[in-house]
Amino acid sequence: MRAGVLSGEDWKAVAGWLLDEDLDAGVTRVLGLLGNRHGADRAWVVRYDAAFTFLWNTHEWVAPGILPQLAEVQGIPVEAILWIHEGLHREGRVIVPDVNAMPRRARGLQAELQRQGIRSLLSLPVFRDGKLAFQIGYDAVRETRVWPEAQVLEYEDAANLIARALWHRGSGNGTSFPSADRENRTIHLRSGGGSVAVPVSKIIWIEASGDYTIVHSKGRQRYTERRTVRDWEGLLPREEFLRIHRGAIVRAAAIQRLDRSGGKWRLTLAPDGPELPVGRAYHASVRLRLGF
Known part of the structure; x- marks a missing residue:
């Protein structure tokens, strides 16, 4: 020894x-x-x-x-x-x-x-x-x-x-x-002066905002995090989330509609979600995920 x-x-x-x-x-x-x-x-x-x-x-x-x-x-x-x-x-x-x-x-x-x-x-x-x-x-x-x-x-x-x-x-x-049941896995996000445990299953989409990202979850909750979109891409389960733009990741199951008119792709998220642009570099991955 x-x-x-x-x-x-x-x-x-x-x-x-x-x-x-x-x-x-x-x-x-x-x-x-x-x-x-x-x-x-x-x-x-x-x-x-x-x-x-x-x-x-x-x-x-x-x-x-x-x-x-x-x-x-x-x-x-x-x-x-x-x-x-x-x-x-x-x-x-x-x-x-x-x-x-x-x-x-x-x-x-x-x-x-x-x-x-x-x-x-x-x-x-x-x-x-x-x-x-x-x-x-x-x-x-x-x-x-x-x-x-x-x-x-x-x-x-x-x-x-x-x-x-x-x-x-x-x-x-x-x-x-x-203890690592995917259905119950949580991520701690900033809330006020502290943090709150948010189930991964409730996260709908994430957008870049300067040096930060904004996490949108069910119930129209929003959290601002000091993580990049790339950080989130590595943190979230790939089988559940899809990067659609250099500044956005979405839950694949939340995609309600894809509009490809005019050559500019746009996704609509449910329920009552926004319309988000799909970057040209991500067209192939979106096509594969949506199966067309």
């Missing part, structure tokens, strides 16, 4: 918890032990499905006074956090000392981390057969911080033990994700 802040007795306790019949409770205890010792505000495990298309937060420990996020990070498309995946594959870890200083190309991810109150982030990968199977990481919420190398290495050791235990139990086979 590498030198670190945990004693041999601590590691014996870790092994015992992960061999216990209640593995989920054991994993949470390990996250709490490491999170406390390393000064994290949250410690978490994220698991991928077998197709590497969605991810789920399966285990979480939070320090006293810190809001949990376990229920919020469920069924997230992998495309939504590609910036992290690039770093995990390139560097073997992602360390974000200050979320507010993330690069512009990670703006959508940055907005989500800020929504969760995260000021600094550490993410470590666990690979299986050359593919990401898990991420295990820390959040700093109360203040920015950088974890010392000894702590990062120690957490890597714990990450591999946790992943091995979950795989042995069969939790890593990507076949069952009951």
Whole structure:
């Protein structure tokens, strides 16, 4: 074992918890032990499905006074956090000392981390057969911080033990994700001075508005978000949504009418939706989706 802040007795306790019949409770205890010792505000495990298309937060420990996020990070498309995946594959870890200083190309991810109150982030990968199977990481919420190398290495050791235990139990086979029911999946959107959970099934269309986007949902609700249309294209399920213009994405099932007169395509959305232009570059994809 590498030198670190945990004693041999601590590691014996870790092994015992992960061999216990209640593995989920054991994993949470390990996250709490490491999170406390390393000064994290949250410690978490994220698991991928077998197709590497969605991810789920399966285990979480939070320090006293810190809001949990376990229920919020469920069924997230992998495309939504590609910036992290690039770093995990390139560097073997992602360390974000200050979320507010993330690069512009990670703006959508940055907005989500800020929504969760995260000021600094550490993410470590666990690979299986050359593919990401898990991420295990820390959040700093109360203040920015950088974890010392000894702590990062120690957490890597714990990450591999946790992943091995979950795989042995069969939790890593990507076949069952009951908490990520597509029908109930929500996205948190800005509302007043806070945020509100909006079911994905209620989103009708999204339009660009300068550096922001406006989300239109059922009931004529509107939300302004600091995400680009491209960010939304990666975040929303592709089988349900369709980009029709460089500045618009619509729910395919909401398309009521397509007018192609005069060579300028226009879609009408239901119920009582607006008429939206279809960009020439998107004619082919719209044609394929509508089946003509």
